[in-house]
Amino acid sequence: MKSFQNLPDSSRIWIYNSSRPFTEDEIIIIRNDGVLFIKDWTSHGALMMAQIDVLYDRFIVLALDESAANSSGCGIDKSVRFIKNIGEKINTDLFQRTTVYFRSSENLKSVPIHEFWAMKKAGIIEEQTIIFDNTIQTLGALRSKWEIPFCESWHQEMWSR
DSSP, X not given: OOTTTTSOTTXXXXXXXXXXXXXXXXXXXXXXXXXXXXXXXXXXXXXXXXXXXXXXXXXXXXXXXXXXXXXXXXXXXXXXXXXXXXXHHHTOOSBOOSEEEEEETTEEEEEEHHHHHHHHHTTSSOTTOEEEOTTOOBHHHHHHXXXXXXXXXXXXXHHHO
């Protein structure tokens, strides 16, 4: 992964996803606005050491090296407002948390969680189907545990209950 090369694995991340792919123009908007946001992103007056990127034309990932400055409620609130404003600007909901993202024949797919479970029951989602785990919280996890087979995901634990 070429993104976030200058940040350590311990960096905190937030993943915001879109139910549809971003257009090229939207990706430019997200990246340009993101650079401006990060340049001035502070928490209790301390400048945050952060980076932002768009991955797979679907995910906005915000990474923060907390060894430089810890995020606080006000700092996180600023980032949430920024993401909300981006969503409004490009007319998409970036706070949809009931969608599951996975690979099907190398294509990225997204479905509501109830459809995902129906697909699993029907055998469409298999043990080796690659799932995107958007609950991860560190850059190290993004690098090594974001895209994992169903059988290694939290979904497997839920399925087994």
